[in-house]
Amino acid sequence: MDREKYRKYIYWGVTAFVVMALLTALIFVIINWTKVKAVGSLLNGILAPIIYGAVFAYLLTPIYNRVRKRTADGAGRLGLSKKAAGRMGQLAGTVTSLVVLIAIVTGLISMLIPQLIESIRGIIEALPASIVNLERWLEGVFADNPEVEANVMAYYDTAASYVQNWVTNDMIPNIYNILSGVSSGIFTAVNTMMDMLIGLIVMVYLLNMKEKLQTQMKMIIYGVFPRKAANKVIEECRYVHRVFGGFIIGKLLDSLIIGILCFVLMSWAKMPYVLLISVIVGVTNVIPFFGPFIGAIPSAFLILLVSPLQCLLFLGLILLLQQFDGNILGPKILGDSTGLSSFWVLFSILLFGGLFGFVGMIIGVPTFAVIYRLTTELITFLLGKKELSQDISRYENLDYIDEKKQYIDRTE
Numbered sequence: 001m002d003r004e005k006y007r008k009y010i011y012w013g014v015t016a017f018v019v020m021a022l023l024t025a026l027i028f029v030i031i032n033w034t035k036v037k038a039v040g041s042l043l044n045g046i047l048a049p050i051i052y053g054a055v056f057a058y059l060l061t062p063i064y065n066r067v068r069k070r071t072a073d074g075a076g077r078l079g080l081s082k083k084a085a086g087r088m089g090q091l092a093g094t095v096t097s098l099v100v101l102i103a104i105v106t107g108l109i110s111m112l113i114p115q116l117i118e119s120i121r122g123i124i125e126a127l128p129a130s131i132v133n134l135e136r137w138l139e140g141v142f143a144d145n146p147e148v149e150a151n152v153m154a155y156y157d158t159a160a161s162y163v164q165n166w167v168t169n170d171m172i173p174n175i176y177n178i179l180s181g182v183s184s185g186i187f188t189a190v191n192t193m194m195d196m197l198i199g200l201i202v203m204v205y206l207l208n209m210k211e212k213l214q215t216q217m218k219m220i221i222y223g224v225f226p227r228k229a230a231n232k233v234i235e236e237c238r239y240v241h242r243v244f245g246g247f248i249i250g251k252l253l254d255s256l257i258i259g260i261l262c263f264v265l266m267s268w269a270k271m272p273y274v275l276l277i278s279v280i281v282g283v284t285n286v287i288p289f290f291g292p293f294i295g296a297i298p299s300a301f302l303i304l305l306v307s308p309l310q311c312l313l314f315l316g317l318i319l320l321l322q323q324f325d326g327n328i329l330g331p332k333i334l335g336d337s338t339g340l341s342s343f344w345v346l347f348s349i350l351l352f353g354g355l356f357g358f359v360g361m362i363i364g365v366p367t368f369a370v371i372y373r374l375t376t377e378l379i380t381f382l383l384g385k386k387e388l389s390q391d392i393s394r395y396e397n398l399d400y401i402d403e404k405k406q407y408i409d410r411t412e
Contacts, residue, residue: 048195053202060097064207068093240370247366250333255285272306287361292322340369
């Protein structure tokens, strides 16, 4: 009896110590957030090849698994041994994954860079004529309302003068600084390319040893945690994989389709900068909720310099694509992969976007979905320990719970 009593005290003592240690660590991180973020950035730079390789391997795992299985099955039917067929499947899956990744990256670069250079050159050359054309268009629109025309043209003249002064007084005199910045950007791009090349090697290793890594992690989990807790950890890891895999891969496919649709519709409407804008819209569409608008703002400005009417048509096109994506395509591909309401989706994007930038806006929704589920399960467990109802509807009109654990509703 005394042993059980002391064991209970030890359990509560250890639990209190762990909770206090976690709270202390959390407070330390909040107080020293700038330093923690700097250390995180340093580690991110050091481990960039590993991160790239892990991301590539995670995204290409479905392709790798499918090709490896089909190749291994085909080799087995040809009479090869199981071991030889497995090696052939691994080789085929690895080569296919590399080819797919290199083809996507090379295709995007070969299409986007020339189009980007051509677009920038065209904007600079056409800027004076575009300003004049836009001024004439505004005068024609407000010709019947002189007061509104005067106010609009005053703001327009101020904006046009600012742009022209910036080009004349800032951009051209500081061309050497711009070139220096471009050189620095090229150096950064070269470093990034080197990290990505090493990441390809890491990806190959991870794809071919992921089963062994999973086995080792299971051994560690069952060795460290009690069996019941270890089963729960494994279950939650599978949930994390299901949420992240379903959301990110589904969102990439969804954005690819939106980018292609944007390209087709813009080509049909004979709009300018079709390829560049389609890539911008497709890439920014990866960000939930805000993505279409983030991509539409710079794209609309580019088209506005060419034709205000086409700019209005483009904005209508983006609104149409956003409605199609949000109500038809997105739910069809993603389903309810996160289980979050619209408010929590918005909250997670703002929170993680503010903390981690563009990457945070992409991973914010699935990350918060995991946190939301863990919090829900913790509250459910604590309610069960207190022998209280775990049915959320039971608390809808609740006023209080009396000492006999009877639920007293509010009186209208």
